[in-house]
Amino acid sequence: xxxxxxxxxxxxxxxxxxxxxxxxxxxxxxxxxxxxxxxxxxxxxxxxxxxxxxxxxxxxxxxxxxxxxxxxxxxxxxxxxxxxxxxxxxxxxxxxxxxxxxxxxxxxxxxxxxxxxxxxxxxxxxxxxxxxxxxxxxxxxxxxxxxxxxxxxxxxxxxxxxxxxxxxxxxxxxxxxxxxxxxxxxxxxxxxxxxxxxxxxxxxxxxxxxxxxxxxxxxxxxxxxxxxxxxxxxxxxxxxxxxxxxxxxxxxxxxxxxxxxxxxxxxxxxxxxxxxxxxxxxxxxxxxxxxxxxxxxxxxxxxxxxxxxxxxxxxxxxxxxxxxxxxxxxxxxxxxxxxxxxxxxxxxxxxxxxxxxxxxxxxxxxxxxxxxxxxxxxxx
Numbered sequence: 001x002x003x004x005x006x007x008x009x010x011x012x013x014x015x016x017x018x019x020x021x022x023x024x025x026x027x028x029x030x031x032x033x034x035x036x037x038x039x040x041x042x043x044x045x046x047x048x049x050x051x052x053x054x055x056x057x058x059x060x061x062x063x064x065x066x067x068x069x070x071x072x073x074x075x076x077x078x079x080x081x082x083x084x085x086x087x088x089x090x091x092x093x094x095x096x097x098x099x100x101x102x103x104x105x106x107x108x109x110x111x112x113x114x115x116x117x118x119x120x121x122x123x124x125x126x127x128x129x130x131x132x133x134x135x136x137x138x139x140x141x142x143x144x145x146x147x148x149x150x151x152x153x154x155x156x157x158x159x160x161x162x163x164x165x166x167x168x169x170x171x172x173x174x175x176x177x178x179x180x181x182x183x184x185x186x187x188x189x190x191x192x193x194x195x196x197x198x199x200x201x202x203x204x205x206x207x208x209x210x211x212x213x214x215x216x217x218x219x220x221x222x223x224x225x226x227x228x229x230x231x232x233x234x235x236x237x238x239x240x241x242x243x244x245x246x247x248x249x250x251x252x253x254x255x256x257x258x259x260x261x262x263x264x265x266x267x268x269x270x271x272x273x274x275x276x277x278x279x280x281x282x283x284x285x286x287x288x289x290x291x292x293x294x295x296x297x298x299x300x301x302x303x304x305x306x307x308x309x310x311x312x313x314x315x316x317x318x319x320x321x322x323x324x325x326x327x328x329x330x331x332x333x334x335x336x337x338x339x340x341x342x343x344x345x346x347x348x349x350x351x352x353x354x355x356x357x358x359x360x361x362x363x364x365x366x367x368x369x370x371x372x373x374x375x376x377x378x379x380x
Contacts, residue, residue: 020072023051023065026325031055031062031083038140040083045149047176050372057086058137059098059153059172061202063325064182066372068297074208076299078335081325091322091330092203094337097137099130100186100198101157101168102356104275104311104344107234111347113165113357114193120163127232132162136198141172149176159192166194168358180372188364196364197342197356203315203335204301206294210328214315214336215256218293221249221310223276227343227352231268235275237349240265247274252293255314255336271316271333275309275344283308283354286367290338293375302371305340308354313337340368 031042040057051073053063062079079095080086086095109120109128121132130137141153150173157168168190175183186198205214226247227235242248246258246266259271266272280287289303289310303310314336320329346352358364 023073026053026081033083035140040140043146043151045176047149049180050176054151054174056141056143056153059141060096068299069374076204076206078203078209078324078330094137094201096202099201100136101131102195102197103130103199103341105129105234107345107348118163134162164194166190166192182370184368186366190358191360193359195356196358198366199339199341200368201337203337205335206299209324210326213333217255218252219249219255220252221276221290222279222288224279225277227275229268233269233273235345237351272312272314275311278310298375300373300375303338305368307340309341309343311339
């Protein structure tokens with residue numbers, strides 16, 4: 001005998017299926033802790049469209065909520081809901097973090113500057129990654145100021161720390177603007193010639209954390225050339241055209257469309273973990289770098305920056321052993337990073353100009369902007 005649901009039961013079922021998801025903030029007390037003698041906390045910024053939570057441990061974006069076409073919100077960055085999970089982390093180290101003082105890899109953890117060879121701490125096999133053992137992501141930044149839409153933080157990297165020369169004084173800020181931009185700014189000075197190359201390392205999933213892979217996201221990159229890598233993911237000082245390769249994102253492609261092709265560059269990195277050379281006539285010009293789109297939700301993110309390179313990493317080393325804020329595993333290729341920066345390992349290759357060198361008396365400035373929007377549904 002067929003069972004017929006009464007009308008009100010059907011109505012309740014439909015409401016449940018179409019219920020909008022609202023912003024769910026992480027309690028600030030989850031991040032209240034003393035680390036290395038400094039106070040760590042969690043700060044909430046918002047602009048009516050975006051809601052972001054930031055901790056001064058590593059200058060990390062912990063959560064970033066935005067709506068879809070139905071005005072249903074998702075947290076579109078990967079992260080943890082408690083400071084202890086960042087401090088005692090067995091998974092991806094750089095979730096949402098500021099990275100530096102020299103982002104990306106330095107071969108053999110060594111470089112020569114003004115005739116002096118420097119040996120850095122190694123934290124990526126025989127190489128140095130994102131500044132070494134301490135780096136920008138493992139320090140407690142001092143919060144200089146904070147309001148509803150802007151947070152400013154400061155730190156000093158000591159001379160000799162992780163093997164780098166010079167006391168490097170750094171200011172960074174996150175700003176949510178009225179037109180739905182997340183602006184990331186760095187400014188730095190040094191008392192001795194040193195390396196300076198910062199970037200932002202949020203892992204994005206425009207479906208929302210824990211809602212599946214990023215393989216069906218669509219990506220477009222403003223680039224005709226890339227820096228090539230060896231089997232240790234180190235740039236070798238050479239450039240390669242992207243035409244007729246899986247690295248050609250001049251037109252929009254889904255990320256999963258070519259990620260498993262039998263290409264030596266892809267095999268080395270187990271997917272995408274490469275640096276694209278942004279098309280522009282002036283290396284210092286602020287320009288569009290990339291656009292990421294999730295077609296089903298309509299969420300879109302554009303990346304703009306004044307940097308010469310863009311690192312695209314497709315989450316190839318997530319293994320599902322750690323759980324994110326939503327209680328679901330951070331699984332293989334469920335988040336991606338788009339990191340504007342100097343070219344990786346540039347200090348060891350004169351061909352990779354400009355070099356990430358900062359001299360005493362000079363000022364380093366970097367701006368990277370992530371612009372968010374919800375696209376209207378395409379008419380059939």
